[in-house]
Amino acid sequence: MPNRADSPDSVELRSGVIARTVPLTWGVALCALVTLVALTIQALEEILVGHPYLEAIVIAILLGTAIRTIWEPGGRWQAGIAFTAKQLLEVAVALLGASLTLAAIAASGLVLLAAIVALVVVSLAVSFGISRALGLPVRLSILIACGNSICGNSAIAAVAPVIGASTDDIASSISFTAVLGVIVVLGLPLLIPLWQLSATQYGILAGLTVYAVPQVLAATVPAGLVSTQIGTLVKLVRVMMLGPVVACIAVFARGLRGDRSPGNSAPHGFFRTVPWFIAAFFVLAALRSLALLPAGAVFPLQKTAGILTVMSMAALGLGVDLRVIGRVGGRVTAAVTLSLLFLLVVSLGLVRYVAPV
Numbered sequence: 001m002p003n004r005a006d007s008p009d010s011v012e013l014r015s016g017v018i019a020r021t022v023p024l025t026w027g028v029a030l031c032a033l034v035t036l037v038a039l040t041i042q043a044l045e046e047i048l049v050g051h052p053y054l055e056a057i058v059i060a061i062l063l064g065t066a067i068r069t070i071w072e073p074g075g076r077w078q079a080g081i082a083f084t085a086k087q088l089l090e091v092a093v094a095l096l097g098a099s100l101t102l103a104a105i106a107a108s109g110l111v112l113l114a115a116i117v118a119l120v121v122v123s124l125a126v127s128f129g130i131s132r133a134l135g136l137p138v139r140l141s142i143l144i145a146c147g148n149s150i151c152g153n154s155a156i157a158a159v160a161p162v163i164g165a166s167t168d169d170i171a172s173s174i175s176f177t178a179v180l181g182v183i184v185v186l187g188l189p190l191l192i193p194l195w196q197l198s199a200t201q202y203g204i205l206a207g208l209t210v211y212a213v214p215q216v217l218a219a220t221v222p223a224g225l226v227s228t229q230i231g232t233l234v235k236l237v238r239v240m241m242l243g244p245v246v247a248c249i250a251v252f253a254r255g256l257r258g259d260r261s262p263g264n265s266a267p268h269g270f271f272r273t274v275p276w277f278i279a280a281f282f283v284l285a286a287l288r289s290l291a292l293l294p295a296g297a298v299f300p301l302q303k304t305a306g307i308l309t310v311m312s313m314a315a316l317g318l319g320v321d322l323r324v325i326g327r328v329g330g331r332v333t334a335a336v337t338l339s340l341l342f343l344l345v346v347s348l349g350l351v352r353y354v355a356p357v
Helices: 008-049 058-070 075-099 102-108 110-133 136-149 153-163 167-195 199-209 215-222 225-239 243-250 276-289 293-318 324-355
Strands: none
Touching: 008 058, 008 075, 008 293, 058 153, 058 167, 058 293, 075 153, 075 243, 075 276, 075 293, 110 136, 110 199, 110 225, 110 324, 136 153, 136 167, 136 225, 136 243, 136 324, 153 167, 153 215, 153 243, 153 293, 167 199, 167 215, 167 293, 167 324, 199 225, 199 324, 215 225, 243 276
C-alpha cells in the first residue's frame, strides 16, 4: 500500500507549513533574544535589590526601541516580528485567564469589591477624558486609561490588539506608565505617616493604585505582612476587571480594529465581535475557578503567558518610531500623571470609608 506520509497531499501540506514557518524564524528569534536579555536584567534586579523596579516587559520594549533606533530590521526579520507582536500577544492574553480565580472576588467582601469595581469604572472614564482633552488620539487614550485604571503594562498589552493600536501608541503608553509606576512604588510608603494609615488601609491603598502585582509587593513589604496580603488581594481583584473591560471594549469599540470593510453589512458573530483570545481568557478563568484546570498546569501557563508577553513587547519595541513618541511625549506624560493623581486622591478617600482606622 502507498505510504500516506508520502502522498502528494501530505507533501504539499508539509511544504505549506514550512513555507509559512521559515520566514518567521529570524524575527521570532530576535524577539526571543531580546526577551532573554530582559529577563536576565530583571533577575539581576531581584538579586541586587530584592525586587524589580523595571520589569522585563518594560526592559524588553526599551531594548527593542534602542535596537530599532540604531538599526532597522530588514525584510527577512519583519514577518517574525509582526507575528510575535500580534499572534503571540493574543496567545499570552488568553493564557492569563488561567491565573485568575473567582475565589479572590469572594474573599474580598462585597463592600470592597463594589468599591474596586466602581473605582476602576470611574478611573477609566476620567483618564480617557483627560487624555482626549489633551488632544491624544482615541486609541492611545484608551491604552492610557486601561493601564492607569487596571494593571499598567499588562492591561495595555491586552487591550492593544482589540483596538488595533499601533506600535508607537503602545510604546508611548507603556514607557511613560512604567516610569510613573516606579515613582509610585518608591513614594507610596511616605503616605503612611503623612496620613496615619493603618496596615490594612495602606494595603488597600497600594492595591488600588500600584500598577503591577510585583510592584504591589515592593510597595507593601516595608509596611508588613498584613499590608502585603491585603494589597495583593485587592490588586488581584482589580486585575480580574481586565477581562470584562477588554470584552466591553471589543464589543463597543470594534470599529477601531479596522476589521470591517465599509461595504460589508453581514452580521457579526460572537467571535467577530469578541476576539478569540478574550473568549479563551474567560474559558480558562472559569476552568480555574471550577477546579477543572489541573493545579500543576497553572504555573506553567502563567510563566508561558509572561514570557510571550515580554516577547511581544520586544517585537513592539523593534517597530517603534521615536520621532512619533517625541511628538506626543509631553501630552502622554501629562495624561498619565493627572490620571494617576486622580486615582490616588480617590483611593485615599475610599480607604477612609472602606477601612477606617
